């Protein structure tokens with residue numbers, strides 16, 4: 001049984017003048033629905049404003065929630081904030097938070113949206129409005145759910161917003177493995193950054209992931225991991241610069257599950273770009289299923 005968090009507000013019509021391809025979250029929901037009884041569904045409450053404001057500038061939070069975002073910030077985000085997009089932006093961090101609470105209980109849970117790792121303190125950026133990873137992480141440590149938390153970001157782009165928003169919080173560690181020459185041009189400093197050269201393939205990627213993540217997990221000893229499971233390291237991705245195969249992505253999730261054995265994992269979606277929205281949704285669903293099944297196998301093996 002895999003616990004999945006979804007909110008109807010995740011599925012919004014594309015606002016006008018959007019360069020972002022909408023519809024991915026509805027396709028992810030549909031593909032997971034096809035899994036039938038293997039999925040337990042949960043609907044989150046929107047993230048309360050006061051928790052959004054722990055990570056973001058209150059003025060920016062108010063601009064988004066009123067769907068009244070200045071043009072310069074709209075350009076940075078990549079799509080206009082309509083009332084529907086604002087409702088989605090508040091629901092997604094609530095979903096990542098609920099996935100984390102469910103992971104603490106069941107070992108693994110996934111949000112069908114989120115991983116908005118480029119959102120910064122006073123603006124969104126790169127198709128990200130609120131940083132659900134940072135917002136959820138800050139709430140989880142401040143309310144005492146966990147004392148030590150690790151955000152593992154395997155999206156092809158650096159988790160710059162997440163690193164910036166959680167800097168100076170010793171309870172939250174951040175790991176980002178990404179294509180060095182990709183967006184954002186100006187990188188932030190994660191607890192551990194692993195920049196990769198263009199074109200790296202499965203074996204070198206997986207060897208680097210294991211060599212760098214394993215010691216960080218041993219050092220941080222996280223009680224919970226928030227996973228940004230972007231599928232844009234895939235060779236066919238429009239915005240990636242790496243060359244992972246589909247089987248390489250599957251091996252990535254199995255490796256992460258084994259390196260984090262015994263640590264609850266809450267998975268978010270992250271990036272994945274191209275013309276075939278259904279194929280991209282399939283890759284995101286495979287991340288959720290591969291992680292979920294690997295973790296269920298590990299828990300059965302140790303009798304948890």
Ligand SMILES: [Zn+2]
Nearest residue numbers: 155156157271
């Ligand atoms: Zn990305």
